[in-house]
Amino acid sequence: xxxxxxxxxxxxxxxxxxxxxxxxxxxxxxxxxxxxxxxxxxxxxxxxxxxxxxxxxxxxxxxxxxxxxxxxxxxxxxxxxxxxxxxxxxxxxxxxxxxxxxxxxxxxxxxxxx
Numbered sequence: 001x002x003x004x005x006x007x008x009x010x011x012x013x014x015x016x017x018x019x020x021x022x023x024x025x026x027x028x029x030x031x032x033x034x035x036x037x038x039x040x041x042x043x044x045x046x047x048x049x050x051x052x053x054x055x056x057x058x059x060x061x062x063x064x065x066x067x068x069x070x071x072x073x074x075x076x077x078x079x080x081x082x083x084x085x086x087x088x089x090x091x092x093x094x095x096x097x098x099x100x101x102x103x104x105x106x107x108x109x110x111x112x113x114x
Contacts, residue, residue, distance in 0.1 A: 019065060020062065020065050020066065023058060023061060023062045023065060024062065026058060027055065027058045027059060027062060030051060030054050030055045030058060031055050033051055034048055034051035034052050034054075034055055037051065
């Protein structure tokens with residue numbers, strides 16, 4: 001069950017990252033569009049205000065998405081810590097087995113000399 005939850009949270013985290021990247025790109029495009037509109041007439045000012053409203057809405061949406069990824073990061077970090085503990089156990093077992101192999105080979109080489 002924990003593996004399914006881990007896979008689901010990783011997929012959710014990756015999905016959120018791509019959504020955030022898309023939002024950042026869209027926000028940059030709308031900001032450039034708003035900056036490119038000159039303010040020579042009332043119509044241009046109205047268009048610019050509309051574009052700036054869109055930019056503020058996207059910025060708010062991005063902020064909300066960033067908070068949701070923060071929860072995913074905590075899960076990611078806890079999973080990473082669990083994996084590090086498992087790797088530590090495996091490395092201890094590996095070095096113990098390696099020590100036994102060297103010991104057995106040294107005992108065998110001494111019996112061959114006699």
